[in-house]
Amino acid sequence: MPDPAQLQSAKNPQRPRLRGVRTILLAWTVVFGACTALSAQGGPPPLGPLPPPLVPPGNPQTPAKIVLGKMLFWDEQLSSDDSVACATCHLPEIGGSDPRSFTSPHPGSDIFFGNANDVLGSPGVAKQDCDGTMLPDPLFGFERQVTGRKTPSMINAAYSPRLFWDGRATGQFVDPETGAVLLFAGGALESQAVGPLVSSVEMACEGRTWDDVRAKLQAVTPLAFASDLTPDITAALATSSNYPALFQAAFGTPVINAGRIGFALASYQRTLISNQSPFDAFLANGPTALTPQQNQGFQALVGECLPCHGGPLLTNQTFQNIGVRPAGEDLGRGAVTGVPQDNGRFKVPSLRNVALRAPFFHNGGKSTLAEVIDFYDNGGDFFAPDLPPINLSFAEEVAIEVFLTTALTDPRVAAGLPPFDHPSLRTYFRRGDTNRDNEVDISDPIATLAFLFLGSVTLVCEDATDANDDGTINIADVITTLDRLFVGGAPLPSPSDRSTGPDPTLDTLDCG
Numbered sequence: 002m003p004d005p006a007q008l009q010s011a012k013n014p015q016r017p018r019l020r021g022v023r024t025i026l027l028a029w030t031v032v033f034g035a036c037t038a039l040s041a042q043g044g045p046p047p048l049g050p051l052p053p054p055l056v057p058p059g060n061p062q063t064p065a066k067i068v069l070g071k072m073l074f075w076d077e078q079l080s081s082d083d084s085v086a087c088a089t090c091h092l093p094e095i096g097g098s099d100p101r102s103f104t105s106p107h108p109g110s111d112i113f114f115g116n117a118n119d120v121l122g123s124p125g126v127a128k129q130d131c132d133g134t135m136l137p138d139p140l141f142g143f144e145r146q147v148t149g150r151k152t153p154s155m156i157n158a159a160y161s162p163r164l165f166w167d168g169r170a171t172g173q174f175v176d177p178e179t180g181a182v183l184l185f186a187g188g189a190l191e192s193q194a195v196g197p198l199v200s201s202v203e204m205a206c207e208g209r210t211w212d213d214v215r216a217k218l219q220a221v222t223p224l225a226f227a228s229d230l231t232p233d234i235t236a237a238l239a240t241s242s243n244y245p246a247l248f249q250a251a252f253g254t255p256v257i258n259a260g261r262i263g264f265a266l267a268s269y270q271r272t273l274i275s276n277q278s279p280f281d282a283f284l285a286n287g288p289t290a291l292t293p294q295q296n297q298g299f300q301a302l303v304g305e306c307l308p309c310h311g312g313p314l315l316t317n318q319t320f321q322n323i324g325v326r327p328a329g330e331d332l333g334r335g336a337v338t339g340v341p342q343d344n345g346r347f348k349v350p351s352l353r354n355v356a357l358r359a360p361f362f363h364n365g366g367k368s369t370l371a372e373v374i375d376f377y378d379n380g381g382d383f384f385a386p387d388l389p390p391i392n393l394s395f396a397e398e399v400a401i402e403v404f405l406t407t408a409l410t411d412p413r414v415a416a417g418l419p420p421f422d423h424p425s426l427r428t429y430f431r432r433g434d435t436n437r438d439n440e441v442d443i444s445d446p447i448a449t450l451a452f453l454f455l456g457s458v459t460l461v462c463e464d465a466t467d468a469n470d471d472g473t474i475n476i477a478d479v480i481t482t483l484d485r486l487f488v489g490g491a492p493l494p495s496p497s498d499r500s501t502g503p504d505p506t507l508d509t510l511d512c513g
């Protein structure tokens with residue numbers, strides 16, 4: 002950790018900063034007006050209400066395509082073993098990221114778990130042949146493989162000209178089946194969407210082909226394993242009950258191919274725009290829309306965190322090395338461009354809904370926003386060539402944290418309301434609900450006992466039966482549930498016996 006006194010002297014006193022009482026208004030007008038010039042040089046984009054995202058002319062938004070994309074995004078059958086949907090890793094309620102990250106380590110740049118270069122990622126599929134034979138993975142054995150980076154949000158991803166932490170998904174969308182260029186620009190979402198389906202870490206068996214994906218989608222009942230279908234999905238299924246019919250409704254013929262899958266998934270994601278946070282009220286109506294402390298936080302952000310986190314999205318969409326980890330561990334942008342200066346650079350993420358998606362950074366290395374703010378105050382944890390010196394007073398640190406936590410969350414995202422509404426995945430469960438009738442009552446501990454001692458019950462969702470969430474199923478789970486039901490014991494661990502959701506703690510148990 003650098004010595005604060007040293008840091009202080011390293012700071013440039015001439016650095017222009019917006020400070021003081023008058024700057025709330027000043028900051029607002031300045032970033033609104035004068036930043037257009039800056040933005041041309043990679044500075045902050047001008048501030049103003051969030052405009053709708055650009056739609057590539059080659060893939061216009063249509064209701065049929067959007068609802069097909071939504072079904073594909075939420076269908077676990079898109080994975081080889083029916084266990085992972087796009088949404089498994091990208092949940093709206095978690096700000097578009099993954100509630101399992103905290104307990105899902107990837108060993109990072111070495112093969113050892115439990116040291117500082119570990120990354121908190123997202124579990125995908127366990128390594129397997131396309132005939133269903135499980136294969137041992139050198140890092141994860143027969144368990145689910147975990148991604149090597151923290152899952153970023155698909156919400157507002159429509160604004161990003163280059164996707165992934167390193168920007169490797171670009172606006173030119175090349176059909177992975179034919180090599181034809183389907184979109185010349187603006188198609189980063191399309192380019193990104195065709196990756197996970199054939200990634201043997203995320204959703205695919207080893208060597209999965211687009212013919213495999215096609216054959217599967219032609220055969221399955223859409224969303225067969227999901228429940229609580231949303232009205233738009235129910236309506237689409239009422240007229241088109243299988244994927245070929247849904248593709249026909251969206252594209253005019255029943256052909257299923259990679260290009261169309263990419264088009265539909267991108268169209269759906271272009272509807273996932275979060276623009277109803279207190280910050281949006283501020284963008285429309287000015288400082289009166291925020292509390293004094295939120296205003297102070299935004300003012301400190303303008304003073305210290307621009308140009309990187311400027312504009313209505315709070316990102317300038319560039320790649321910067323701010324010293325989260327030594328560049329050698331993950332070259333980031335450098336591995337894509339081959340330019341040495343890009344080593345250790347990662348995409349500046351939008352700060353919208355950020356409070357919902359801990360842990361933070363590309364490696365999930367910071368658990369709280371307070372830790373992130375400390376990180377900036379310390380000038381980064383490692384060599385941070387792109388980070389200007391940042392010097393926050395304690396009051397500013399607190400105000401920034403308040404601003405990030407309270408002003409940037411769209412309540413529709415947090416609550417999963419339209420357009421962020423969605424079906425329940427089958428890996429969602431109610432803790433304690435062994436017999437999966439969607440309520441926890443005496444029949445559940447009885448079913449667990451029957452499983453344990455009579456072998457007369459087959460578990461559909463082991464995680465639900467693991468009532469105390471300790472990763473094993475035994476008599477303690479029966480006691481925990483009985484205690485909860487009849488002695489007024491504490492609610493069962495997340496997602497609790499009162500609501501449904503994914504298992505936030507990774508273990509060898511599975512659901513579905």
Ligand code: HEC
Nearest residue numbers: 087090123124125148150151152153158164165166197203
């Ligand atoms: C196993 C977890 C997992 C699954 C399944 C998954 N993703 Fe992701 N997604 C990630 C991770 C991790 C990244 C970042 C990878 C990187 O930057 O190298 C990512 C990146 C993205 C991004 C880029 C966001 C940005 O700001 O750059 C989008 C969009 C996205 N995924 C959409 C999808 C879609 C669509 C699907 C299904 C076809 C999907 N994801 C399936 C984990 C997952």
Ligand code: HEC
Nearest residue numbers: 305306309321325347348349350361362363373377387388
């Ligand atoms: C030089 C550009 C730059 C400046 C200045 C900057 N950031 Fe960042 N910010 C980034 C980059 C790049 C990342 C992603 C880094 C990574 O993961 O390696 C990031 C990530 C974050 C994240 C985590 C978001 C997530 O989804 O994981 C938060 C929160 C954040 N910044 C807040 C701030 C605040 C608050 C300030 C001012 C005190 C600030 N940033 C200043 C470039 C910057």
Ligand SMILES: [Ca+2]
Nearest residue numbers: 108109113119
């Ligand atoms: Ca490690």
Ligand SMILES: [Ca+2]
Nearest residue numbers: 434438440441
């Ligand atoms: Ca039950």
Ligand SMILES: [Ca+2]
Nearest residue numbers: 467469471473
């Ligand atoms: Ca247990």
Ligand SMILES: [Ca+2]
Nearest residue numbers: 504506507508
């Ligand atoms: Ca668990």
